[in-house]
Amino acid sequence: MQFLKECDMLKIEDILPFFSDFVTIDHFKDAICTSLQEYNQHIQDLKEEMEEATKSAEVIRGEIQTFRNRCSFVHSHDVCSLCDLRLLIRPFYLFPCGHRFHSDCLVSDLSPMLPPGKRNKMLELQRQLNLYSSREDTVSVGSATISARDQLKADIDSIVASECLFCGDMMIRSVKLVRVKK
Structure with a gap:
């Protein structure tokens, strides 16, 4: 018993x-x-x-639901936060923080910051999307049937639109990269 008191690494169940x-x-x-x-x-x-994690998950679910029910307006004079051209001339993304980007501007600026696995996946999805540009195939997902092109767009969206380029976690983590426009 004295040995147990002297050695913190051992417990009674170890020597029984x-x-x-x-x-x-x-x-x-x-x-x-x-x-x-x-x-x-x-x-x-x-x-x-576990109780704390459950409460946090409930708060996050509530925030997600709030964002799903949120709407924003885009005015004809709004511009892309990257290229300063009018937003409505091309497909665009609007983030809850208020930043707005043309989809092609966002993809080109976001690609270098993505981890290699995600970057390769996005490039592959874009390649497949280009193949579907002239034809329409359908894929069955559960009970709904959606076009393969729409599925590819949704997959690209899940990568590109997961967070804002300017104020998302990826930008915060990449502070070590210097962004200078000449």
Whole structure:
């Protein structure tokens, strides 16, 4: 028992198998009780963490629902945040933060910042989309049938429109990259 007190790495459950079946538990009673209390505290801590994570998930779900029901207006004089040309002349993305980008401007500026796996996936999706530009194939997804072209666009959107180029996490993580326009 003295060995257990001196070594914090070992617990009573680690040394119990080395004792014979005939050793009385009275010698280990305090150590067993302490070990059980530690396990109980650890379980309580885990339960609290799980409750906290559940509450956070509920808050996030609520925020997502709020964004789904949110609308914004685009005026004829609004311009792309990258090229300063009128926004309505080409397909565009409008982010909740208020930044607006032509889709081609966003893709060209975002591509170098994407991780290699996502960048390659986006390039492949764009290549496939170019193949579908003149023909229309259909793909069955669940019970709904949507065009393969629309599915490719949705896949590209999930990469490109996941966060704002200027104020999303990717830009914050890439602060080490210097962006200078000449």
